[in-house]
Amino acid sequence: MDFWHGFWVITGIHLLAAASPGPDFVFVSQQTLSRGRRAGLVCSLGIALGLGVHIAYSVLGLAAVIASAAWLLSAIKISGGAYLLYLGIKGLRAKAQGKTVELHARTLPAQSVAAGLWKGFLCNLLNPKAPVYLVSVFTVVLSPAMPLWQLAVYGVWMIVLQLVWFAAVALLLSVPRVNRRFRQAGHWLDRLLGSVMALLGIKVMMS
Secondary structure: OOHHHHHHHHHHHHHHHHHOOOHHHHHHHHHHHHHOHHHHHHHHHHHHHHHHHHHHHHHHHHHHHHHHOHHHHHHHHHHHHHHHHHHHHHHHOOOOOOOOOOOOOOOOOOOOHHHHHHHHHHHHHOOOOHHHHHHHHHHHHOOOOOOHHHHHHHHHHHHHHHHHHHHHHHHHOOOHHHHHHHHHOHHHHHHHHHHHHHHHHHHHHHO
């Protein structure tokens, strides 16, 4: 897979994954509506930095695998494809939420930038699914001839996407009506993500 083909594949997958409601989305939403827009933006930066740690060791680890053994690369691709398929099935089974949780703006005391940054960083860093997800996504574009710099560029771009997406979430979810509508439509987003992930998982395992 050439650079730009892989670039756009990574972009599409990661935007769908970031948009699907999960721990990071819930945390940014909570921080925005309880402490204000600024807190949500700071939290978004922390989440992006946490993702950077996961990406760094994932890229370096995959580069080592590519250099060491072809059979190990094949095993990782099969495992990654299976995990993508699992995520796809899980997303396709998503159901609408019966009711939404209302959070009232600025009900919590203000916190320092450092505290908000640290909380966002830990929210992503301590997510046990993040490493598996990243390796699985990279397996979609991985090939024995792929240079380290190409994986690194993809990784940095994913961090940028993560920051831009959650900054947008913080800006939009400061409006409670927007937050409510997004939650109501969340299961459709999960199903769309599920369809894409399932197809990619099958493709990776068959390649």
